[in-house]
Amino acid sequence: LMVWLRRCTHYLFIVVVAVNSTLLTINAGDYIFYTDWAWTSFTVFSISQTLMLAVGATYYLTFTGVPGTATYYGLIMTVYTWVAKGAWFALGYPYDFIVTPIWLPSAMLLDLAYWAAKRNKHSLIPFGGVLVGMSLPLFNMVNLITVADPLETAFKYPRPTLPPYMTPIEPQVGKFYNSPVALGAGAGAVLSVTFTALGCKLNTWTYRWMAA
Numbered sequence: 001l002m003v004w005l006r007r008c009t010h011y012l013f014i015v016v017v018a019v020n021s022t023l024l025t026i027n028a029g030d031y032i033f034y035t036d037w038a039w040t041s042f043t044v045f046s047i048s049q050t051l052m053l054a055v056g057a058t059y060y061l062t063f064t065g066v067p068g069t070a071t072y073y074g075l076i077m078t079v080y081t082w083v084a085k086g087a088w089f090a091l092g093y094p095y096d097f098i099v100t101p102i103w104l105p106s107a108m109l110l111d112l113a114y115w116a117a118k119r120n121k122h123s124l125i126p127f128g129g130v131l132v133g134m135s136l137p138l139f140n141m142v143n144l145i146t147v148a149d150p151l152e153t154a155f156k157y158p159r160p161t162l163p164p165y166m167t168p169i170e171p172q173v174g175k176f177y178n179s180p181v182a183l184g185a186g187a188g189a190v191l192s193v194t195f196t197a198l199g200c201k202l203n204t205w206t207y208r209w210m211a212a
Contacts (some may be wrong), residue, residue, distance in 0.1 A: 011205055014060055018073060021024065021052040022080035029099040033142060039180040046137040046184030047191060053077070053103050054132050054192045056068070057110055058124070058199025063207070067115035074107030081114045091201075101148060102139040110196075121200050129196035133188025141181045 012107035028045040031038050055079075081100050088098050109131040110124075117123030 004040070014063065017056045017059055019080070020078045021056040022077045022084070025049050025077070025101060026084050029085075029101045029140075029143075031032060032097070032099060032147060040079060041185070041189075042137075042141070042180040045182075045186055046140060047169050049103070049140070050102050050106075050133050050136050050188045050192045051195050053136065054110070054195035055199040055202070056128060057107050057132075057163045058128070058196045059202045061110065061114055062121050062200050062203045065119060067119070070107040070110040071104060071115070075110045077103050091209040097147060099144055102143045103136070106136045109135055125197045125200060126193055129193035130189045130198070133190070133192030135186045136188060137181045139185030169183050 003210045005123050025045075031045060043176060053074065056088060057073045060073045061067075061070045063069075078100065085098050085100055089095070110128045113128035113131055114121075114124045
C-alpha cells in the first residue's frame with residue numbers, strides 16, 4: 001500500500017507543479033497592460049517565466065527520463081494559460097491584443113539538450129538552463145511585437161473592472177526601455193542554470209522519498 005501511495009503521490013506532484021507553474025505565470029504575458037513600464041515588466045516577467053518553465057519542465061523531464069517530456073510540460077502550461085486568457089475575451093478585448101507567453105520553443109531546446117547530453121542531468125543543468133534562459137525572452141518579444149497597435153488598443157478598450165494598476169496609462173521611457181530582450185536573456189542565462197538545477201534536485205528528493 002505504501003509503495004502504491006508514494007508512487008501516486010509522485011504523479012500528483014507533477015500535476016501540482018504544472019498547474020502552479022501556470023497559475024504563477026498566468027498574467028506574465030500582459031506586458032502591454034503596464035504601458036508605462038512595459039519593457040521593465042517584460043524583463044521581470046521573462047525571469048519569472050524562465051523560473052517556472054525551467055523548474056517544472058526539468059523536474060518532469062528528469063523524472064520520466066524521456067526527451068520530449070519538457071515539450072509536453074510546456075504544452076500543458078500553454079493550454080492552461082489560453083483557457084485562463086478567456087477572461088480578457090470576456091472583458092471585451094480583441095483577439096490580437098491578448099498575449100500568451102511562448103514556452104514551447106524553450107521547452108523543446110531543453111529536451112534537445114537532454115537528448116544531446118545522452119540524458120546526463122549534470123550536462124542538462126548548464127546547457128539546458130542557458131538555452132532556456134536565453135531563448136525565452138527572444139521568443140516572447142516576437143510574440144509581443146505581433147500585437148496590433150497595442151497602445152491604441154489599450155486606450156480603446158479600458159474596462160472599469162480592471163484594477164487601477166492594470167489600467168493603461170500614458171507610457172514613459174523606463175529604465176530598461178532600450179534592451180528588454182538583452183536584459184531578460186542575460187539574467188535568464190545565469191539564473192536559469194540555478195532554476196534547472198533546482199528542478200533536478202526536486203526530482204531527486206521526491207524520488208528518494210517515494211522509492212521503496
